[in-house]
Amino acid sequence: MxxxxxxxxxxxxxxxxxxxxxxxxxxxxxxxxxxxxxxxxxxxxxxxxxxxxxxxxxxxxxxxxxxxxxxxxxxxxxxxxxxxxxxxxxxxxxxxxxxxxxxxxxxxxxxxxxxxxxGTESTATLGTFLIISSLRNLSRYERMVRAGQFLPALRDSAKNAVDPFSKKLGIFGMGAIGQAVARQTAALGMEIHCLDRKSLKEKNIGNSLPPLVLHPSLGDMVANVDCVILTCSYTPETHHVFSHDVFSKMRPGTRVVNIARGKCIDDDALCDAIEKGNVGGVGLDVHDNEPYVNPRLLNYDCVTLLPHVGGLTxxxxxxxxxxxxxxxxxxxxxxx
Missing domain, CATH: 3.40.50.720 (NAD(P)-binding Rossmann-like Domain)
Incomplete structure (x- = not known):
């Protein structure tokens, strides 16, 4: 035998x-x-x-x-x-x-x-949470409650938080996780935007997805959405793909969420965009130099930081x- x-x-x-x-x-x-x-x-x-x-x-x-x-x-x-x-x-x-x-x-x-x-669904679910958190400023209000600022948090929320419903979400990376995010956030009433890729048609995945608004370039997409989430693979082409140039094309207050890889975002460019007002809220589950977090990011109350737990259930x-x-x-x- x-x-x-x-x-x-x-x-x-x-x-x-x-x-x-x-x-x-x-x-x-x-x-x-x-x-x-x-x-x-x-x-x-x-x-x-x-x-x-x-x-x-x-x-x-x-x-x-x-x-x-x-x-x-x-x-x-x-x-x-x-x-x-x-x-x-x-x-x-x-x-x-x-x-x-x-x-x-x-x-x-x-x-x-x-x-x-x-971890496709668990990562996508965490991404959806970070989208909600960044739009509703939930990390800021948790900090305020812990600091005894209950009533000031109410007033700030009424003035500055926004609902996901009817907002435009740009998804950068329409693989399995990006598709799952699209389905979850469409259920919240968000309008889904992504890049026009040949693979979308070749795989015929559109039939299982909500309606998509397609864009010819990343710059065009980020200029037309309220929030953008990174769900892409990390490659030489996506290294620091979210740069000063991309952030400069965003409308004031755009939210940014990353559940892909930390190195897809230039941290200092992101911090500069927060200080300039182009970015109004951030949700990060991944970081450029894990397990270390850029100390600049620790200073902003509009940023939700997690330790790469998206797929860890x-x-x-x-x-x-x-x-x-x-x-x-x-x-x-x-x-x-």
Whole structure:
């Protein structure tokens, strides 16, 4: 009888993957659960006669590494690339982003890379919250209540807060998360704007979306909306794409929300736009130099700051883990 394909699984499936799903997966592969104290130990295990010298896949289920073990973290495939054995054919990474991983180098080695999208709805929901928070100035009023300024907060809200209903929302990035944001915010009565992309028509996703107002350029879109949310991938083209030039095209008081990647916004340009009045409210779940936050942003009461928790719920973690296992099974079923 042929031996089962050997797969290294990073992350504990308990509490994330249904027992029946894990039992089925474990019956088809020789599963090794990641238990290396350090990254050096992990890397050495894939060389010579190490325990992982003949693995065919690495599947990362999540962030749940046992206590006392060094975290794998973003960029782990880039760090591990020199040590990956010739037998390795597939890497399934946890999460939506892959900008820290060296996908071209993996593919050049004949290693297929996949990621998971289990946090789509949770990230979109947090984005919708930040849109509401930035329009209604909720972060400011929470601070005022904590400082004993209950009545002044009421008066400020009556004068300066605005409703999402009937407002124009620009979505920069119409992938899965952007589409989910479009559906959620349309239910609030917002008018949805986005860039006119060929992919919108090719994927025929318009049938599942609310009506869209299309724009030829980012500058044109931001000049015509009340709020803009970033839901794009991070690439060289989107690095600091929200710059002084883009902020200068916004109407006074425009709200800005980012649930994409922090490096898509030039922080200092954003702070300047707040001080000039072009931007009237901000919601950030991501930051340019995480886990550090630009100290200028801490000084504004119109800014809601969160620690990149958009896709981090127990439900989304479970979704990611199940998707990761399914991605591996889909890949190897095609080889049979």
């Amino acid at each position: 042929d031996s089962l394909p050997k797969i290294l699984v990073i992350g504990d499936p308990k509490g994330l993957v249904p027992e029946a799903t894990w039992a089925d997966f474990s019956s088809k592969y020789e599963v090794h659960l990641y238990d290396f104290a350090t990254l050096d130990d992990f890397h050495q295990s894939m060389s010579g006669e190490g325990s992982c010298h003949n693995i065919i896949a690495i599947v990362r289920l999540g962030l749940n590494i046992p206590p006392g073990i060094e975290k794998v973290g973003q960029g782990w495939t880039k760090r591990g690339l020199p040590y990956f054995p010739p037998s390795l054919r597939l890497v399934v990474n946890f999460g939506h982003g892959y900008d820290e991983e060296d996908v071209p180098a993996l593919e050049a080695r004949g290693i297929t890379f996949a990621n998971t999208t289990g 127990h439900d989304s973690m479970s979704n990611h883990a199940v998707m990761a296992l399914q991605a591996a099974q889909n890949y190897f079923s095609k080889l049979v």
